Amino acid sequence: MTSIDIRDLTKEYGTTRAVDRLTFRVEPGRVTGFLGPNGAGKSTTLRLVLGLDRPTAGTATLGGRAYATFDEPLRHVGALLDAQAAHGSRTARDHLRVLAASNRLPERRVDEVLAEAGLAAVAHRRVRTYSLGMRQRLGIAAALLGDPPVVLLDEPSNGLDPEGIIWIRELLRRLAREGRTVLVSSHLMNETASFADHLVVLGRGRLLADTAMREFIHARVDPRVRVRTTDGAALGDLLARHGYDTVEREGEGEGEGEGERLIVHHARVADVGRLAWGAGLPVLELVAEEATLEQAYLDLTATEAEFAAQPPTPAEQLSTPSAAQPPTSPAAQSPAQRQEA
Numbered sequence: 648m649t650s651i652d653i654r655d656l657t658k659e660y661g662t663t664r665a666v667d668r669l670t671f672r673v674e675p676g677r678v679t680g681f682l683g684p685n686g687a688g689k690s691t692t693l694r695l696v697l698g699l700d701r702p703t704a705g706t707a708t709l710g711g712r713a714y715a716t717f718d719e720p721l722r723h724v725g726a727l728l729d730a731q732a733a734h735g736s737r738t739a740r741d742h743l744r745v746l747a748a749s750n751r752l753p754e755r756r757v758d759e760v761l762a763e764a765g766l767a768a769v770a771h772r773r774v775r776t777y778s779l780g781m782r783q784r785l786g787i788a789a790a791l792l793g794d795p796p797v798v799l800l801d802e803p804s805n806g807l808d809p810e811g812i813i814w815i816r817e818l819l820r821r822l823a824r825e826g827r828t829v830l831v832s833s834h835l836m837n838e839t840a841s842f843a844d845h846l847v848v849l850g851r852g853r854l855l856a857d858t859a860m861r862e863f864i865h866a867r868v869d870p871r872v873r874v875r876t877t878d879g880a881a882l883g884d885l886l887a888r889h890g891y892d893t894v895e896r897e898g899e900g901e902g903e904g905e906g907e908r909l910i911v912h913h914a915r916v917a918d919v920g921r922l923a924w925g926a927g928l929p930v931l932e933l934v935a936e937e938a939t940l941e942q943a944y945l946d947l948t949a950t951e952a953e954f955a956a957q958p959p960t961p962a963e964q965l966s967t968p969s970a971a972q973p974p975t976s977p978a979a980q981s982p983a984q985r986q987e988a
């Protein structure tokens with residue numbers, strides 16, 4: 648199995664440190680989402696893995712080898728970095744045939760990946776007539792050509808139509824199920840949440856998180872419960888007495904007799920339901936509000952966004968908590984933890 652190993656990787660462009668002593672491993676058999684604000688260093692990292700740029704320090708290897716040591720790299724790594732890279736005057740089929748020949752891949756792979764990417768019917772059209780989404784599909788077809796154990800995709804959903812977005816999601820899931828190593832950068836949080844098992848998050852070239860997606864979300868976003876009752880004041884008091892100090896009263900529900908809606912932070916449906924039942928308060932609605940990757944991501948990168956808007960002074964930088972260990976937000980604490988504090 649081929650993992651991607653990034654060790655102490657640093658890349659400087661003049662005075663800009665695009666990647667800053669980065670260390671992480673991308674494991675096979677799962678889709679790893681690669682996230683971070685604009686300019687965080689994701690593309691630079693991918694370029695370094697693919698030998699398109701030389702690191703200032705550190706290493707990026709695939710199954711222990713540098714990309715440059717592969718004679719037929721498409722058999723080892725498939726990558727989509729720039730959907731505009733294909734030559735416009737060639738047909739899609741010819742573009743793939745050239746790539747296949749240069750890596751001694753059988754020509755049947757060209758037709759297989761064209762079919763897989765939904766391009767069979769337009770394979771004889773010149774690439775310059777392709778829409779952004781079609782080019783994106785062609786780039787993904789090229790990445791799959793050598794049946795590689797490692798797949799790296801930079802913003803693969805870019806320009807894809809809804810059907811294409813479902814296709815890429817299912818493709819990524821399948822590639823991971825087949826035991827491949829799949830690293831996908833994206834700015835689309837809903838999309839990433841739909842296909843990634845694991846996340847690597849960068850901020851200003853440094854590692855902010857390397858964790859399972861489920862843990863990433865649950866560590867940062869508190870569970871909430873939406874409850875509707877005929878007596879919001881009584882339920883609010885009851886919850887406060889039981890340590891639920893963040894209760895938002897949303898007011899009357901729509902229509903007559905709809906009751907009042909409350910949002911209870913750091914709570915679980917079973918606990919709120921049991922308390923209301925014990926006090927004889929009628930519950931008209933009781934729903935767990937799902938935490939989203941977007942909420943968790945914004946919580947983590949809030950500090951980074953501030954830095955991006957206004958560069959800190961050296962003194963501020965010194966007093967900033969380590970980016971690798973962001974402070975636990977109040978939202979991530981349980982009522983018990985907050986009471987202890």
Ligand SMILES: Nc1ncnc2c1ncn2[C@@H]1O[C@H](COP(=O)(O)OP(=O)(O)OP(=O)(O)O)[C@@H](O)[C@H]1O
Nearest residue numbers: 660663664665683684685686687688689690691692
């Ligand atoms: N060839 C280059 N010359 C100079 N600076 C560069 C070069 N490539 C990247 N940078 C700088 O390195 C930093 C990281 O850029 P990079 O493109 O890797 O970020 P990113 O996370 O991929 O961003 P985005 O989400 O916007 O694509 C940025 O400050 C960028 O301006």
